[in-house]
Amino acid sequence: MTALQTTTRPGLLSGAYTAWAGPSPIQRTDHRTRLMHYLRGDHILAQLIRFALVGGASNIAYLLLFLAIHGTGPLIANIAGSIVSTMIANELHRRLTFRATTRVTWFTAQWEGGGLAVLGLLATTAALAALDFCAPGLGELTQATAVLTLMAAIGGLRFLALRGFVF
Incomplete structure (x- = not known):
């Protein structure tokens, strides 16, 4: 019918x-x-949704690359996966999230977006080290919740920085 x-x-x-x-x-x-x-609009919520989708896609790329070259060792696989997935995310943010292909070159997006990713990595590493120092007896679930909360906060700051300064 x-x-x-x-x-x-x-x-x-x-x-x-x-x-x-x-x-x-x-x-x-x-x-x-x-x-x-x-x-597809330029509203901040639409951009945030696209930002999250790009982040998910780049995390999948990281995982696939990590698994593909894990035989070289987890440290090398982590570094390679982080670099490649960050490059993918920066380019997708330039093209899809912020539609800045006419305003921002590929190199600028990689340089500035990569710099923000390194700052985020340093901030999360420092915060996790401080958490481990201040509360060494936290359970695994509490630690995982803290890590997810911290990653969400850093991701939100990265979104604002990319939106306001890079793209």
């Missing part, structure tokens, strides 16, 4: 009623179109 067709059945009191067949494909497409139009 399409959205234009309806079913007529005998009603309890009036003799007949028309059953609703749900939203039409045109209405569903309209909602999807409006959402996609919003997500």
Whole structure:
């Protein structure tokens, strides 16, 4: 049954009623179109959503590269994965998140975005070392929660810095 067709059945009191067949494909497409139009916009929330999606994609790239070259050792795999995934994220942020291909060159995005990534790495490392020093007896779940909270805060600061200063 399409959205234009309806079913007529005998009603309890009036003799007949028309059953609703749900939203039409045109209405569903309209909602999807409006959402996609919003997500492609330059609103800060739309950019933040794209920032998070790019971050997720670059984390997947990191994981795949880490697993692919883990035989060279976890340290080398971590460094290579971090560098490559940061480069991927910087370019996707330049092209998709902030649409800055005409304003910012590839090199500038890599240099400044990479510098921010290094600052974020230093900040998270220092904060985790301070946490370990101040509260060495934390349980694994508490440590994991602290790490996720810290990473979210650093990610938010990176978003603001990229949005305000780089792109």
